[in-house]
Amino acid sequence: MFDALTGKLDAVFKKLRGRGVLKEEDVKEAMREVRLALLEADVNFKVVKEFVNKVQERAVGREILASLTPGQQVIKVVHEELVSLLGGTQSKLHLSSNPPTVIMMVGLQGSGKTTTAGKLARNFKKDGRKVLLVPADTRRPAAIEQLKTLARQVGVDAFTSESMDPVAICRAARDFAERSLFEVVILDTAGRLQIDAPLMDELRQIKTGVKPHEVLFVADAMTGQEAVNIAETFNKDLGFDGVVLTKLDGDARGGAALSVKAVTGRPIKFTGMGEKLDALEPFFPDRMASRILGMGDVMSLIEKAQETVNAEEAAKLAKKLKQSSFDLEDFRGQLKQVKKMGGLGSIMGMIPGMSKMKLPDADVNDKELVKVDAIISSMTPRERANHTIINGSRRARIAKGSGTQVQDVNRLLKQFAEMQKMMKMMKGGKMKDMGRMFGGRLPR
Ligand SMILES: Nc1nc2c(ncn2[C@@H]2O[C@H](COP(=O)(O)OP(=O)(O)OP(=O)(O)O)[C@@H](O)[C@H]2O)c(=O)[nH]1
Ligand SMILES: [Mg+2]
Structure with a gap:
Protein backbone atom coordinates (compact mmCIF):
# COMPACT_ATOMS: atom_id res chain seq x y z
CA MET A 1 0.00 0.00 0.00
CA PHE A 2 2.98 2.30 0.35
CA ASP A 3 4.16 1.52 -3.17
CA ALA A 4 3.52 4.97 -4.58
CA LEU A 5 5.12 6.72 -1.63
CA THR A 6 8.08 4.36 -1.63
CA GLY A 7 8.64 4.92 -5.33
CA LYS A 8 8.62 8.69 -4.94
CA LEU A 9 10.93 8.76 -1.94
CA ASP A 10 13.27 6.40 -3.71
CA ALA A 11 13.50 8.81 -6.65
CA VAL A 12 14.33 11.68 -4.29
CA PHE A 13 17.02 9.71 -2.53
CA LYS A 14 18.53 8.42 -5.76
CA LYS A 15 19.38 11.99 -6.63
CA LEU A 16 20.97 12.59 -3.25
CA ARG A 17 22.87 9.37 -3.05
CA GLY A 18 25.24 10.02 -5.88
CA ARG A 19 26.53 13.32 -4.52
CA GLY A 20 29.73 13.65 -2.62
CA VAL A 21 28.90 16.96 -1.00
CA LEU A 22 25.40 18.24 -0.31
CA LYS A 23 24.63 21.90 -0.20
CA GLU A 24 21.86 23.24 1.93
CA GLU A 25 19.93 23.91 -1.26
CA ASP A 26 20.11 20.25 -2.27
CA VAL A 27 18.66 19.15 1.03
CA LYS A 28 15.91 21.75 0.81
CA GLU A 29 15.04 20.66 -2.71
CA ALA A 30 14.92 17.02 -1.61
CA MET A 31 12.71 17.90 1.35
CA ARG A 32 10.31 19.76 -0.91
CA GLU A 33 9.89 16.55 -2.87
CA VAL A 34 9.53 14.45 0.27
CA ARG A 35 6.84 16.85 1.42
CA LEU A 36 4.89 16.44 -1.82
CA ALA A 37 5.23 12.68 -1.71
CA LEU A 38 3.85 12.56 1.84
CA LEU A 39 0.95 14.85 1.02
CA GLU A 40 0.08 12.71 -1.97
CA ALA A 41 0.12 9.68 0.30
CA ASP A 42 -2.64 11.42 2.25
CA VAL A 43 -0.59 12.23 5.32
CA ASN A 44 -2.07 14.99 7.46
CA PHE A 45 -0.61 18.32 6.32
CA LYS A 46 0.35 19.46 9.81
CA VAL A 47 2.16 16.21 10.38
CA VAL A 48 3.98 16.62 7.07
CA LYS A 49 5.07 20.13 7.91
CA GLU A 50 6.45 19.18 11.27
CA PHE A 51 8.15 16.11 9.86
CA VAL A 52 9.86 17.98 7.05
CA ASN A 53 11.02 20.72 9.39
CA LYS A 54 12.54 18.25 11.79
CA VAL A 55 14.38 16.37 9.10
CA GLN A 56 15.64 19.54 7.49
CA GLU A 57 16.88 20.92 10.75
CA ARG A 58 18.79 17.78 11.52
CA ALA A 59 20.03 17.12 8.01
CA VAL A 60 21.46 20.53 7.23
CA GLY A 61 24.92 20.88 8.57
CA ARG A 62 24.66 18.94 11.76
CA GLU A 63 25.21 15.38 12.87
CA ILE A 64 27.68 14.27 10.29
CA LEU A 65 28.68 10.68 10.74
CA ALA A 66 32.08 9.93 9.31
CA SER A 67 30.94 6.62 7.88
CA LEU A 68 28.12 7.99 5.74
CA THR A 69 28.04 10.19 2.68
CA PRO A 70 25.88 13.31 3.01
CA GLY A 71 23.17 11.71 0.86
CA GLN A 72 23.03 8.64 3.06
CA GLN A 73 23.00 10.95 6.01
CA VAL A 74 19.76 12.53 4.87
CA ILE A 75 18.16 9.15 4.25
CA LYS A 76 19.21 8.05 7.71
CA VAL A 77 17.64 11.11 9.29
CA VAL A 78 14.43 10.58 7.29
CA HIS A 79 14.33 6.97 8.43
CA GLU A 80 14.83 7.90 12.08
CA GLU A 81 12.20 10.61 11.95
CA LEU A 82 9.80 8.26 10.21
CA VAL A 83 10.27 5.70 12.98
CA SER A 84 9.60 8.35 15.57
CA LEU A 85 6.55 9.60 13.65
CA LEU A 86 5.16 6.07 13.68
CA GLY A 87 5.56 5.85 17.44
CA GLY A 88 9.21 5.03 18.05
CA THR A 89 9.08 1.64 19.64
CA GLN A 90 6.49 -1.11 19.56
CA SER A 91 3.49 -0.56 21.85
CA LYS A 92 2.00 -3.70 23.28
CA LEU A 93 -1.37 -4.29 24.90
CA HIS A 94 -1.55 -3.59 28.64
CA LEU A 95 -2.24 -6.90 30.29
CA SER A 96 -3.57 -6.69 33.81
CA SER A 97 -1.57 -8.41 36.50
CA ASN A 98 -4.90 -9.20 38.07
CA PRO A 99 -6.93 -11.10 35.43
CA PRO A 100 -9.16 -10.84 33.58
CA THR A 101 -7.70 -8.21 31.29
CA VAL A 102 -10.64 -6.39 29.71
CA ILE A 103 -10.21 -5.08 26.16
CA MET A 104 -12.86 -2.85 24.63
CA MET A 105 -13.11 -2.48 20.85
CA VAL A 106 -14.50 0.82 19.57
CA GLY A 107 -14.85 2.40 16.15
CA LEU A 108 -17.22 3.26 13.37
CA GLN A 109 -19.44 0.81 11.54
CA GLY A 110 -17.60 -1.58 9.30
CA SER A 111 -14.15 -0.56 10.54
CA GLY A 112 -13.38 -4.13 11.58
CA LYS A 113 -14.12 -4.24 15.33
CA THR A 114 -15.77 -7.64 15.35
CA THR A 115 -13.21 -9.20 13.00
CA THR A 116 -10.33 -7.78 15.05
CA ALA A 117 -11.93 -9.04 18.27
CA GLY A 118 -11.90 -12.52 16.71
CA LYS A 119 -8.29 -12.14 15.58
CA LEU A 120 -7.16 -11.00 19.03
CA ALA A 121 -9.05 -13.87 20.65
CA ARG A 122 -7.22 -16.24 18.35
CA ASN A 123 -3.83 -14.79 19.32
CA PHE A 124 -4.56 -14.99 23.05
CA LYS A 125 -5.84 -18.51 22.69
CA LYS A 126 -2.65 -19.47 20.88
CA ASP A 127 -0.75 -18.11 23.88
CA GLY A 128 -2.76 -20.49 26.00
CA ARG A 129 -5.06 -17.92 27.58
CA LYS A 130 -8.72 -18.41 28.36
CA VAL A 131 -10.68 -15.85 26.37
CA LEU A 132 -14.26 -14.62 26.55
CA LEU A 133 -15.74 -12.75 23.60
CA VAL A 134 -18.59 -10.43 24.56
CA PRO A 135 -21.15 -9.28 21.99
CA ALA A 136 -22.18 -5.84 23.19
CA ASP A 137 -23.64 -4.73 19.88
CA THR A 138 -27.37 -5.07 20.38
CA ARG A 139 -28.29 -2.66 17.61
CA ARG A 140 -27.58 -4.93 14.72
CA PRO A 141 -29.35 -8.30 15.23
CA ALA A 142 -26.80 -10.19 13.15
CA ALA A 143 -23.88 -8.75 15.13
CA ILE A 144 -24.24 -11.16 18.05
CA GLU A 145 -24.43 -14.13 15.72
CA GLN A 146 -21.35 -12.88 13.84
CA LEU A 147 -19.27 -12.80 17.02
CA LYS A 148 -20.55 -16.18 18.15
CA THR A 149 -19.56 -17.69 14.84
CA LEU A 150 -16.09 -16.20 15.20
CA ALA A 151 -15.83 -17.56 18.74
CA ARG A 152 -16.69 -21.03 17.45
CA GLN A 153 -14.10 -20.75 14.68
CA VAL A 154 -11.39 -19.67 17.09
CA GLY A 155 -12.47 -22.11 19.77
CA VAL A 156 -13.16 -19.64 22.57
CA ASP A 157 -16.31 -18.88 24.57
CA ALA A 158 -18.83 -16.20 23.70
CA PHE A 159 -20.86 -14.58 26.46
CA THR A 160 -24.62 -15.04 26.22
CA SER A 161 -27.17 -12.78 27.79
CA GLU A 162 -30.88 -12.08 27.59
CA SER A 163 -30.27 -8.40 28.13
CA MET A 164 -30.43 -5.86 25.32
CA ASP A 165 -28.56 -3.23 27.31
CA PRO A 166 -24.90 -3.08 26.23
CA VAL A 167 -23.72 -1.68 29.57
CA ALA A 168 -25.50 -4.39 31.54
CA ILE A 169 -24.15 -7.07 29.21
CA CYS A 170 -20.58 -5.88 29.62
CA ARG A 171 -20.87 -5.67 33.41
CA ALA A 172 -22.40 -9.13 33.64
CA ALA A 173 -19.72 -10.47 31.30
CA ARG A 174 -16.96 -9.07 33.46
CA ASP A 175 -18.42 -10.59 36.63
CA PHE A 176 -18.90 -13.90 34.89
CA ALA A 177 -15.32 -13.82 33.60
CA GLU A 178 -13.97 -13.16 37.09
CA ARG A 179 -15.95 -16.03 38.58
CA SER A 180 -15.06 -18.41 35.78
CA LEU A 181 -11.37 -17.46 35.75
CA PHE A 182 -11.18 -16.11 32.24
CA GLU A 183 -7.91 -14.31 31.55
CA VAL A 184 -8.97 -12.03 28.71
CA VAL A 185 -12.37 -10.46 28.03
CA ILE A 186 -12.93 -8.75 24.69
CA LEU A 187 -15.92 -6.41 24.40
CA ASP A 188 -17.23 -5.99 20.87
CA THR A 189 -19.24 -2.77 20.84
CA ALA A 190 -21.63 -1.33 18.26
CA GLY A 191 -20.60 1.05 15.53
CA ARG A 192 -22.38 3.86 13.71
CA LEU A 193 -21.98 5.23 10.24
CA GLN A 194 -20.90 8.48 11.78
CA ILE A 195 -19.98 9.69 15.21
CA ASP A 196 -23.15 10.58 17.10
CA ALA A 197 -23.94 11.50 20.67
CA PRO A 198 -25.91 8.35 21.61
CA LEU A 199 -23.02 6.16 20.46
CA MET A 200 -20.47 8.12 22.44
CA ASP A 201 -22.76 8.04 25.47
CA GLU A 202 -23.14 4.32 25.26
CA LEU A 203 -19.40 3.78 24.89
CA ARG A 204 -18.61 6.13 27.76
CA GLN A 205 -21.06 4.28 29.99
CA ILE A 206 -19.46 0.96 29.15
CA LYS A 207 -16.04 2.43 29.78
CA THR A 208 -17.00 3.83 33.18
CA GLY A 209 -19.07 0.78 34.12
CA VAL A 210 -16.54 -1.88 33.22
CA LYS A 211 -13.21 -0.03 33.40
CA PRO A 212 -11.43 -1.81 30.57
CA HIS A 213 -7.64 -2.06 30.79
CA GLU A 214 -7.31 -1.33 27.14
CA VAL A 215 -9.62 0.60 24.80
CA LEU A 216 -8.68 -0.13 21.21
CA PHE A 217 -9.85 2.22 18.50
CA VAL A 218 -10.33 0.35 15.24
CA ALA A 219 -9.80 2.45 12.12
CA ASP A 220 -10.29 1.53 8.49
CA ALA A 221 -7.11 2.57 6.68
CA MET A 222 -9.02 2.76 3.40
CA THR A 223 -10.81 5.87 4.61
CA GLY A 224 -7.51 7.79 4.72
CA GLN A 225 -7.54 11.18 6.42
CA GLU A 226 -11.10 10.60 7.54
CA ALA A 227 -9.90 7.76 9.77
CA VAL A 228 -7.51 10.16 11.47
CA ASN A 229 -10.20 12.79 12.04
CA ILE A 230 -12.53 10.19 13.52
CA ALA A 231 -9.71 8.93 15.72
CA GLU A 232 -9.14 12.42 17.01
CA THR A 233 -12.82 12.80 17.94
CA PHE A 234 -13.00 9.38 19.58
CA ASN A 235 -9.92 10.18 21.59
CA LYS A 236 -11.28 13.52 22.75
CA ASP A 237 -14.79 12.25 23.54
CA LEU A 238 -14.00 8.81 24.87
CA GLY A 239 -10.26 8.31 25.09
CA PHE A 240 -8.46 5.21 23.93
CA ASP A 241 -5.13 3.50 24.51
CA GLY A 242 -4.18 2.25 21.10
CA VAL A 243 -5.18 1.98 17.47
CA VAL A 244 -5.79 -1.02 15.26
CA LEU A 245 -5.46 -0.03 11.63
CA THR A 246 -7.41 -2.47 9.49
CA LYS A 247 -7.50 -3.18 5.76
CA LEU A 248 -3.87 -2.30 5.23
CA ASP A 249 -3.96 -5.15 2.72
CA GLY A 250 -6.07 -2.93 0.48
CA ASP A 251 -4.89 -0.09 -1.69
CA ALA A 252 -5.03 2.61 0.98
CA ARG A 253 -2.43 5.27 0.38
CA GLY A 254 -1.08 4.90 3.87
CA GLY A 255 -1.52 8.44 5.13
CA ALA A 256 -3.60 7.26 8.07
CA ALA A 257 -0.84 4.99 9.29
CA LEU A 258 1.61 7.85 9.15
CA SER A 259 -0.58 10.46 10.82
CA VAL A 260 -2.59 8.77 13.53
CA LYS A 261 0.08 8.67 16.22
CA ALA A 262 1.13 12.26 15.66
CA VAL A 263 -2.45 13.52 15.69
CA THR A 264 -3.89 11.51 18.59
CA GLY A 265 -0.76 10.81 20.60
CA ARG A 266 -1.89 7.19 20.74
CA PRO A 267 0.19 4.44 19.16
CA ILE A 268 -0.82 1.94 16.51
CA LYS A 269 -0.68 -1.44 18.20
CA PHE A 270 -1.84 -3.77 15.44
CA THR A 271 -2.56 -3.78 11.75
CA GLY A 272 -5.22 -5.82 9.99
CA MET A 273 -3.84 -7.37 6.85
CA GLY A 274 -6.87 -9.31 5.60
CA GLU A 275 -10.25 -10.75 6.40
CA LYS A 276 -8.95 -14.05 7.69
CA LEU A 277 -8.44 -14.63 11.39
CA ASP A 278 -4.68 -14.96 11.15
CA ALA A 279 -4.31 -11.60 9.42
CA LEU A 280 -3.44 -9.45 12.43
CA GLU A 281 0.10 -8.18 12.86
CA PRO A 282 1.72 -6.36 15.73
CA PHE A 283 2.89 -2.94 14.62
CA PHE A 284 6.61 -2.19 14.58
CA PRO A 285 7.43 1.44 13.76
CA ASP A 286 10.95 0.68 12.56
CA ARG A 287 9.87 -2.11 10.26
CA MET A 288 7.10 0.01 8.81
CA ALA A 289 9.53 2.88 8.23
CA SER A 290 11.95 0.56 6.50
CA ARG A 291 9.14 -0.75 4.34
CA ILE A 292 8.12 2.75 3.37
CA LEU A 293 11.65 3.74 2.47
CA GLY A 294 12.16 0.51 0.55
CA MET A 295 13.93 -2.14 2.52
CA GLY A 296 16.72 -2.44 0.00
CA ASP A 297 17.77 1.13 0.51
CA VAL A 298 17.91 0.92 4.21
CA MET A 299 19.76 -2.35 4.14
CA SER A 300 22.35 -1.04 1.74
CA LEU A 301 22.66 2.04 3.84
CA ILE A 302 23.36 0.00 6.89
CA GLU A 303 25.78 -2.20 5.01
CA LYS A 304 27.58 0.90 3.82
CA ALA A 305 27.78 2.22 7.30
CA GLN A 306 29.22 -1.04 8.42
CA GLU A 307 31.96 -0.84 5.86
CA THR A 308 33.55 1.96 7.74
N1 LIG B 1 -9.38 -6.75 3.69
C1 LIG B 1 -9.65 -6.63 4.99
N2 LIG B 1 -10.92 -6.68 5.39
C2 LIG B 1 -11.18 -6.56 6.70
C3 LIG B 1 -10.15 -6.38 7.66
N3 LIG B 1 -10.72 -6.27 8.88
C4 LIG B 1 -12.06 -6.40 8.68
N4 LIG B 1 -12.35 -6.57 7.37
C5 LIG B 1 -13.66 -6.70 6.73
O1 LIG B 1 -14.41 -5.54 6.96
C6 LIG B 1 -15.79 -5.83 7.07
C7 LIG B 1 -16.35 -5.24 8.34
O2 LIG B 1 -15.75 -5.90 9.44
P1 LIG B 1 -16.44 -6.04 10.87
O3 LIG B 1 -15.45 -6.70 11.76
O4 LIG B 1 -17.77 -6.67 10.76
O5 LIG B 1 -16.60 -4.51 11.26
P2 LIG B 1 -17.28 -3.88 12.55
O6 LIG B 1 -16.47 -2.73 12.95
O7 LIG B 1 -17.50 -4.92 13.57
O8 LIG B 1 -18.65 -3.36 11.95
P3 LIG B 1 -20.04 -3.08 12.75
O9 LIG B 1 -20.23 -4.20 13.70
O10 LIG B 1 -21.07 -3.02 11.67
O11 LIG B 1 -19.89 -1.77 13.42
C8 LIG B 1 -15.88 -7.33 7.01
O12 LIG B 1 -16.24 -7.71 5.71
C9 LIG B 1 -14.48 -7.81 7.32
O13 LIG B 1 -14.19 -9.05 6.73
C10 LIG B 1 -8.79 -6.32 7.18
O14 LIG B 1 -7.81 -6.13 7.93
N5 LIG B 1 -8.60 -6.44 5.84
MG1 LIG C 1 -19.20 -5.51 14.58
Missing part, protein backbone atom coordinates in the same frame (compact mmCIF):
# COMPACT_ATOMS: atom_id res chain seq x y z
CA VAL A 309 33.06 0.97 11.28
CA ASN A 310 33.09 3.63 13.90
CA ALA A 311 32.48 3.50 17.57
CA GLU A 312 28.84 4.45 17.29
CA GLU A 313 28.04 1.62 14.91
CA ALA A 314 29.95 -0.80 17.03
CA ALA A 315 28.09 0.27 20.13
CA LYS A 316 24.79 -0.19 18.29
CA LEU A 317 25.78 -3.68 17.30
CA ALA A 318 26.87 -4.48 20.81
CA LYS A 319 23.46 -3.39 22.00
CA LYS A 320 21.78 -5.64 19.46
CA LEU A 321 23.89 -8.55 20.55
CA LYS A 322 22.97 -7.92 24.12
CA GLN A 323 19.27 -7.78 23.33
CA SER A 324 19.64 -11.00 21.37
CA SER A 325 17.47 -9.56 18.67
CA PHE A 326 19.94 -10.17 15.89
CA ASP A 327 19.18 -12.34 12.90
CA LEU A 328 21.12 -13.82 10.02
CA GLU A 329 21.31 -10.46 8.31
CA ASP A 330 23.01 -9.01 11.37
CA PHE A 331 25.18 -12.06 11.54
CA ARG A 332 26.47 -11.39 8.06
CA GLY A 333 27.04 -7.72 8.76
CA GLN A 334 28.82 -8.68 11.89
CA LEU A 335 31.20 -11.06 10.18
CA LYS A 336 32.23 -8.22 7.93
CA GLN A 337 32.82 -5.99 10.89
CA VAL A 338 34.65 -8.56 12.87
CA LYS A 339 37.72 -8.23 10.71
CA LYS A 340 37.74 -4.46 10.76
CA MET A 341 37.19 -4.25 14.45
CA GLY A 342 39.95 -6.55 15.40
CA GLY A 343 37.96 -9.61 16.29
CA LEU A 344 34.91 -10.38 18.33
CA GLY A 345 36.86 -9.69 21.47
CA SER A 346 36.81 -5.99 20.82
CA ILE A 347 33.06 -5.99 20.17
CA MET A 348 32.52 -7.74 23.44
CA GLY A 349 34.71 -5.12 24.98
CA MET A 350 32.05 -2.55 24.27
CA ILE A 351 29.39 -4.36 26.20
CA PRO A 352 29.41 -3.00 29.71
CA GLY A 353 30.65 -5.52 32.19
CA MET A 354 32.17 -7.75 29.57
CA SER A 355 35.21 -5.74 28.70
CA LYS A 356 37.47 -7.68 30.99
CA MET A 357 36.61 -11.08 29.54
CA LYS A 358 39.29 -12.64 27.42
CA LEU A 359 37.87 -14.22 24.31
CA PRO A 360 39.53 -16.14 21.56
CA ASP A 361 38.94 -14.44 18.24
CA ALA A 362 36.89 -16.22 15.67
CA ASP A 363 38.97 -17.36 12.80
CA VAL A 364 37.68 -15.40 9.87
CA ASN A 365 39.38 -15.23 6.53
CA ASP A 366 38.26 -13.66 3.32
CA LYS A 367 37.36 -16.87 1.55
CA GLU A 368 35.06 -17.92 4.33
CA LEU A 369 33.44 -14.53 4.44
CA VAL A 370 32.65 -14.75 0.73
CA LYS A 371 31.04 -18.13 1.25
CA VAL A 372 28.97 -17.05 4.23
CA ASP A 373 27.93 -13.96 2.35
CA ALA A 374 26.84 -16.03 -0.64
CA ILE A 375 24.85 -18.44 1.53
CA ILE A 376 23.02 -15.69 3.39
CA SER A 377 22.40 -13.81 0.13
CA SER A 378 20.64 -16.87 -1.26
CA MET A 379 18.14 -16.80 1.57
CA THR A 380 14.84 -14.95 1.38
CA PRO A 381 14.32 -12.02 3.78
CA ARG A 382 11.94 -14.20 5.76
CA GLU A 383 14.52 -16.91 6.14
CA ARG A 384 17.08 -14.37 7.27
CA ALA A 385 14.71 -13.01 9.86
CA ASN A 386 13.75 -16.46 11.12
CA HIS A 387 16.26 -19.20 10.52
CA THR A 388 14.03 -21.87 12.07
CA ILE A 389 11.89 -22.04 8.93
CA ILE A 390 14.87 -23.19 6.86
CA ASN A 391 14.00 -26.87 6.34
CA GLY A 392 15.65 -29.49 4.18
CA SER A 393 14.34 -28.33 0.84
CA ARG A 394 15.13 -24.72 1.63
CA ARG A 395 18.68 -25.74 2.57
CA ALA A 396 19.09 -27.52 -0.74
CA ARG A 397 17.85 -24.46 -2.59
CA ILE A 398 20.15 -22.14 -0.66
CA ALA A 399 23.16 -24.36 -1.29
CA LYS A 400 22.38 -24.45 -4.98
CA GLY A 401 21.84 -20.72 -5.14
CA SER A 402 25.11 -19.93 -3.40
CA GLY A 403 27.23 -22.51 -5.14
CA THR A 404 27.98 -24.29 -1.89
CA GLN A 405 27.17 -27.66 -0.35
CA VAL A 406 24.23 -28.42 1.90
CA GLN A 407 26.79 -29.20 4.61
CA ASP A 408 28.08 -25.63 4.38
CA VAL A 409 24.57 -24.30 4.88
CA ASN A 410 24.01 -26.69 7.77
CA ARG A 411 27.22 -25.64 9.43
CA LEU A 412 26.43 -21.96 9.10
CA LEU A 413 22.94 -22.41 10.52
CA LYS A 414 24.25 -24.49 13.38
CA GLN A 415 26.79 -21.87 14.24
CA PHE A 416 24.26 -19.11 14.01
CA ALA A 417 21.82 -21.01 16.26
CA GLU A 418 24.59 -21.53 18.77
CA MET A 419 25.42 -17.89 18.70
CA GLN A 420 21.82 -16.92 19.26
CA LYS A 421 21.54 -19.31 22.15
CA MET A 422 24.61 -17.80 23.68
CA MET A 423 23.21 -14.31 23.30
CA LYS A 424 20.12 -15.41 25.18
CA MET A 425 22.32 -16.76 27.95
CA MET A 426 24.19 -13.51 28.07
CA LYS A 427 20.94 -11.70 28.41
CA GLY A 428 20.03 -14.00 31.26
CA GLY A 429 23.33 -13.17 32.88
CA LYS A 430 24.90 -16.56 32.33
CA MET A 431 28.20 -16.01 30.69
CA LYS A 432 29.75 -19.43 30.93
CA ASP A 433 30.64 -21.24 27.76
CA MET A 434 31.13 -18.07 25.80
CA GLY A 435 34.63 -18.92 24.83
CA ARG A 436 33.48 -22.12 23.20
CA MET A 437 31.11 -20.21 21.01
CA PHE A 438 33.47 -17.55 19.87
CA GLY A 439 36.20 -20.10 19.39
CA GLY A 440 33.95 -21.89 16.93
CA ARG A 441 34.96 -22.08 13.32
CA LEU A 442 33.06 -20.69 10.38
CA PRO A 443 31.94 -22.98 7.58
CA ARG A 444 34.59 -23.70 5.03
